[in-house]
Amino acid sequence: MKALRDENGLYAGPIVDAHHHLWDLSLDRHPWLRGETDPQLARNCLPADYLREASGYDIVASVHIEANWDPTDPLGEIAWLDGLEKPAGIAARYVGYADLASPEVDGLLEAMAAHGRVAGIRQILSWHPDPSKSMVLDRHRMADPAWRRGVAALGRLGLSFDMLISPWQVEDALDLLRAFPDIKFALNHCGSPFDRSAEGMARWRAGLHALARAPNLVLKVSDLVAYDPEWTEASLREVLLTCLDAFGPGRCMLASDHPVVTRFASFRQTYESFRRTFADLSDRELLDIFAGNAARFYGIEGISLQ
Structure with missing residues (x-):
């Protein structure tokens, strides 16, 4: 079995x-990126680009999350992903988009569930008191009966739901998690610690611990810098x-949110922070949070986690 730690005792195993x-911006299928001026977003991100920035890390598999493709054609993104030249394991599973309140x-x-790589759905729900x-x-979209009928369909079809709130x-x-105990949910981006004031962080921590009591929810520890652009190692x-205290190593999945994360931090900075912060975990726990939990949640098979 390959050693899971390097000479400094930091995790060096599969991810x-x-x-x-x-x-691919040439397709013009991402309305939110039209006219984008941030150089980190106003560029293509194809499998070769992703792997170049992840160089030096043992990426054995990854999960592609819907990227706000044209919402009138969600299957178009799936077909485009299928047509990409990508190494084994990269975008091994897809999380597609669907408007769960749509009558159709x-x-x-x-169609999503019948596709071999689609494991779940994401529809962004994040609301902030500041409209901007x-x-x-x-x-309160999660309480809407029409929207919940779509959630119920996820359960019948064995699809998970990625929750960005x-x-x-x-x-x-x-309330949603209690209403659908048989559906697997993944809370995106650490539960979105928007407000960095003492009061805001206390609200976020309390909410995270409350959500962790739902057994059908796991946490994606990802893109911390989206809410902390002037980050420090301590922050x-x-x-x-x-995140670890709330959900434990058995229910945390580490992720990059590449290339969105690169507005404020590189792939390397992201994963080096993970490696340093979690160095005190056991080998088994490290393997779980860096690889195993995500593989199990999204049903990724045929990869080596040794």
């Missing part, structure tokens, strides 16, 4: 990146250890 994105969602979800930071208008939506999320460590 399953549980959350990243690919896109059942047919779309059936809010991704949806309706704070804010700390202001914890109660609605808890990242605070969030990482809070």
Whole structure:
């Protein structure tokens, strides 16, 4: 068995990146990227680009999360991903997009579920009191009966749901998790610690611990710098250890959120922070959070976790 630690005692084993994105701007299928001026986003991110930035790490598999492709054609993103030249393991599973409140969602979800690589669905739900930071208008979309009918269809088809919410939506999320105990949910990006004030961080920590009591929820520890652009090692460590304390090593999945993360941190900075912060975990726990938990949650098979 290959050693899981390097000479400094830091994790050096296999990685399953549980959350990243690919896109080709020449296709003009991502409305949110039209006119983008940030050089980290206004560029293609294809498998070769992703692997170049992940060089030096043993990426054995990854999960592609829908990248806000044209919402009128969600299967188009799946077909595009299928057509990409990519090494074995990269984008081994897809999380697609669906508007769960749509009257036609059942047919779309059936098509997604029939696809060999689609493991789940994401529909961004994140609401913020400041409209400029809010991704949806309706704070309580998770309580909408029409939307919940779409969630029920996920359960019938064996699809998971990637949940991107804010700390202001914890109660609605808890109600949703209780209502659908047989569906697997993944909370994205550490539960979105938007507000970096003492009060805001306390709200986030309390919400994270409350959500962790739902047994059908796992946590993606990813893109911490999205909410902390002037990050320090100490500020990242605070969030990482809070995540670990709330969900434990058995329910945390580490992920890059590449290339969105590169607005404020590189792939290497992200994973070096993971390696340093979690160095005190056991080998088994490290293997779980870096690779095993994501492989099990998304049903990734045929990879070596030795």
